[in-house]
Amino acid sequence: MEVKNIRKLLKEYLLGNATDEQIKTVDNWYQSFENELPVKLSDQEAAATKQEIWEKIAPSITVERKIWTMPRYMKVAAMLAVVAGAGLTYFLLTKKETAPSQIAYTTISTNNGERKTITIKDGSVLTLNAGTTIRIQDDFSKQRNIDIVDGEVYFDVQKDAERPFTITSGSLTTTVLGTAFNINAYKGINKIDIGVVSGKISVARDATTLSVLEKSQGLEYNKETKAFKPVAVDQNMLAWKEGRVILNDISFDEMALLMKKNFGVDIATSDKSIKATKYTTELFTKMTPDDAAEVLAAIHGLKIRKQNNQIFLYK
Known part of the structure; x- marks a missing residue:
């Protein structure tokens, strides 16, 4: 029927x-x-x-x-x-x-000690610091989305009023139309640093705008407390693009992470006072891992001992 x-x-x-x-x-x-x-x-x-x-x-x-x-x-x-x-x-x-599942992404990574500059399909140029992983949305026809999974990226974004450029880094979302800026969002570091070189960007958390940043303005966000504050862009913000590694009053764990990312070396210690020390120094990526560890130790009055694939710090 x-x-x-x-x-x-x-x-x-x-x-x-x-x-x-x-x-x-x-x-x-x-x-x-x-x-x-x-x-x-x-x-x-x-x-x-x-x-x-x-x-x-x-x-x-x-x-x-x-x-x-x-x-x-x-x-x-x-x-x-x-x-x-x-x-x-x-x-x-x-x-x-x-x-x-309809949204597809391409993952791009750099190894420890490696830096890479890429030009994506809209003409924007991205420079990835050592040990960085990002995900780029394949379809840019309506929007341009990038996710920083781990690491630090310098963005030089092509202007396109019809397709805003959005970067997700942890719980923060940065939206731009066309500008140059830097986002430091390493997983093992307790803060996210964002700094604008030119143009204007908007930084939000869970759809709530935290700040609108213009040239030479930055934002520091604490992942643990979710507190944030405006900061002036540090002149050393882009030192990594010049082959310099700036350690500025950071914890032992953060120092060890950056040494691993930039020099591929594992730093360890069994001394509680060394673990409690804050580390400040400037290193160069052209250094060998042993030389970088020697300079770091000497500046802080420490000694190093190589054991297997690790470098131990002691007094």
Whole structure:
């Protein structure tokens, strides 16, 4: 039976205008479903299915109270639920689950001690510091999104008023139209530093704007406390692009991380006082790992001992 004829039959049945033969046909059809295994739906899915059925039936019928009977409606609803319920539920659930997977990204990384400059598809130029990983959205047709997974990146962004350039770094989102700026967001360091060289950017956390930064302005964000403060751009912010590694009053763990990222060397100690020391010095990426460790130790009155693949600091 064609679909249009089935619809006509059900409509006549609901309105009480069906012939005895038509009523018998519908009742026999309904009876045949009693031998079928019921579709197992959750309460939420059953409610959604019932609402879907009603929304499709209601607009096409005008029912007089003296004719309308609940049992027939329930029969038709049950039949339609058996036929369409599982498919409808599967479609809705599948649609929700597959939508996010449509966004594709390309991952680019630098090794420890490696720096890399790349030009992406919109003409923007990105310079990645050592030990950095970023994800670039493949489709730039509507928006330009980049995620700093770990590390530090200098951005020189092409202007495009129609497609804002957005960078996610941890819980912060930086949005620009066209400008040059730096974001330091290494996972092992407790703060994120953002500094603007030219243009203007907006920095937000969870859709709340923290600051709008212009040339020579910066923002320092504490990952642990979520506190932030405006800062003037440090003249050494881009020292890494010149092959210099600036350690400025940082903890032992942060120092060890930057030594690993820039020189590929593991720094360790068993001395609690050395662990509690703050480290400040300037090193050059052209140094060998041993030389860099020697300079670091000498400036802080320490000695080094090589053991396996590690350098231990001691007094």
